[in-house]
Amino acid sequence: MxxxxxxxxxxxxxxxxxxxxxxxxxxxxxxxxxxxxxxxxxxxxxxxxxxxxxxxxxxxxxxxxxxxxxxxxxxxxxxxxxxxxxxxxxxxxxxxxxxxxxxxxxxxxxxxxxxxxxxxxxxxxxxxxxxxxxxxxxxxxxxxxxxxxxxxxxxxxxxxxxxxxxxxxxxxxxxxxxxxxxxxxxxxxxxxxxxxxxxxxxxxxxxxxxxxLHDKSDPADTLAEVLESTVRNRGCVIVPSFAIGRTQELLWYIHQLHEERRIPRVPIYVDSPMATSVTDVYSKGTEDHDAEMRESLRQGTNPLEEGTVRLVRDRAMSKALNDMRGPMMVISGSGMLTGGRVLHHLRNRISDPTTTVLFTGYQAEGSPGRRLKDGAETMRFFGEEVEVRAEIRSLEGLSxxxxxxxxxxxxxxxxxxxxxxxxxxxxxxxxxxxxxxxxxxxxxxxxxxxxxxxxxx
Ligand SMILES: [Zn+2]
The missing domain is CATH 3.60.15.10 (Ribonuclease Z/Hydroxyacylglutathione hydrolase-like)
Known part of the structure; x- marks a missing residue:
């Protein structure tokens, strides 16, 4: 046979x-x-x-x-x-x-x-x-x-x-x-x-x-631009992100922009228990790391643990983010707004014109993320209809x-x-x-x- x-x-x-x-x-x-x-x-x-x-x-x-x-x-x-x-x-x-x-x-x-x-x-x-x-x-x-x-x-x-x-x-x-x-x-x-x-x-x-073909523009450019305008209007960038891979890539770009002194030091919170655990695994996965990541770690710098990035581990800290004033960035799941803590942050801030929602990946047909990306004027979170006044942006090319x-x-x-x-x-x-x-x-x-x-x- x-x-x-x-x-x-x-x-x-x-x-x-x-x-x-x-x-x-x-x-x-x-x-x-x-x-x-x-x-x-x-x-x-x-x-x-x-x-x-x-x-x-x-x-x-x-x-x-x-x-x-x-x-x-x-x-x-x-x-x-x-x-x-x-x-x-x-x-x-x-x-x-x-x-x-x-x-x-x-x-x-x-x-x-x-x-x-x-x-x-x-x-x-x-x-x-x-x-x-x-x-x-x-x-x-x-x-x-x-x-x-x-x-x-x-x-x-x-x-x-x-x-x-x-x-x-x-x-x-x-x-x-x-x-x-x-x-x-x-x-x-x-x-x-x-x-x-x-x-x-x-x-x-x-x-x-x-x-x-993927968009070949440099995600770092968009990220720098969004962070600059956030600092100017003292707003908050909410990044709905996927826990495995996407969040870590994002943290890597933020580190890179800091190294090159292209962005101001803005507090960045990763508010997703899963993304936080996955980021720890990514830091330890030496067998998978490319030469640049290895060299960085060898020199004692972990690009995924940037000084201005705080990994939010408990619910109390997550809630505390609601009352914080910008400029700041919150990276949180889920990536297509189908659940997770990001929904709380959106309900809280999406009607504020100083907020930017920055998508990091594909939004499937029929997902809440797709509706928002396509220009929905209102969104429903936890049974509450909320007006969308935030700016909606996308980081292309991160597939x-x-x-x-x-x-x-x-x-x-x-x-x-x-x-x-x-x-x-x-x-x-x-x-x-x-x-x-x-x-x-x-x-x-x-x-x-x-x-x-x-x-x-
Ligand atoms: Zn896969």
């Missing part, structure tokens, strides 16, 4: 990464992510998943985003006994985000019950998330790990978030499949560049931005995913075409565009698998 791959998630969509390899009867699941977004996708977390937990021999995780690890507690609950391989940083991040996800699901469930809404209950609880964490086994980059029946794998740095990796999986025949996870970008702060790869018989490649040009230039590192390239983790539009480009420019065989499609390798 030849090895095979079954695409159980992130097939023609961007969430729910789950790819099941069958290598001589050993079943290896690469990524175990949650489907997120519209209801018909979220249903795939509950019913008809195509996955038999008890049949899976091992799980390999490429990185700690929820759409790559968030389904793990369900798998464990259904009888999967481990092991789960992940990089040390991915494990450290999962220890923060998985229990948090369980806790939020329990809270949502109780809220639905209270409101008398129909509910299927939490997918998993905080306790079940902790149970899943016990199965995690750390694997360093470039370390060979046996998967049984002659198969083995190793991780290569992917440059997407701390701990992110490509999984290079070898069959007993010596042939290999490279699972890209999410592909990062070159020349980004803190992290090493994505590892150049020059050969693989099979490639599974993400395609989120297959049809787009952690390679864009079309960056994907192609990484592919050009291959000496020889893979026998087959599968595009995953993308919407159909971007996937079609990228697929044609790869065929035209590189002459490769490209397939766009559908959900549950199985292919022999």
């Amino acid at each position: 030849p090895p095979s791959i079954t695409f159980l998630g992130a097939a023609q969509t961007v969430t729910g990464s789950r790819h099941l390899l069958d290598i001589e009867g050993r079943k290896v699941l690469v990524d175990c992510g949650l489907f997120q977004g519209p209801r018909e996708l979220r249903e795939r977390n509950r019913h008809d998943t195509g996955l038999e937990a008890r049949e899976v021999d091992s799980v390999v995780l490429t990185h700690a985003h929820m759409d790559h690890i968030g389904y793990l507690p369900v798998l464990v609950k259904q009888g999967f006994k481990g092991p789960v391989y992940a990089s040390p940083a991915t494990i450290a991040l999962a220890r923060i985000s998985l229990p948090d996800s369980g806790r939020i699901q329990e809270e949502d469930y109780r809220y639905d019950l209270k409101k008398g809404r129909e509910t299927e209950g939490p997918l998993y609880t905080e306790a079940e998330a902790y149970a899943a964490l016990k199965l995690l086994r750390p694997v360093h980059y470039f370390q060979d790990v046996e998967l049984g029946n002659g198969a083995q794998f190793r991780f290569l740095p992917a440059g997407h978030i701390l701990g992110s990796a490509f999984a290079e999986i070898y069959f007993a025949s010596g042939e290999r499949i490279l699972m890209s996870g999410d592909l990062g970008r070159p020349n980004r702060p803190i992290l090493k560049d994505p590892t150049p790869v020059d050969y693989a018989e099979y490639l599974v490649l993400e395609s989120t931005y297959g049809d787009r 952690a995913h390679a864009d079309q040009g960056e994907i192609l230039s990484w592919l050009r590192g291959f000496r020889e075409a893979p026998r087959q390239t599968f595009l995953v983790h993308g919407e159909p539009g971007p996937q079609e565009v990228l697929s044609s480009l790869i065929k035209q420019e590189l002459g490769w065989e490209v397939a766009i698998p559908s959900w549950k499609e199985q292919r022999d390798l």
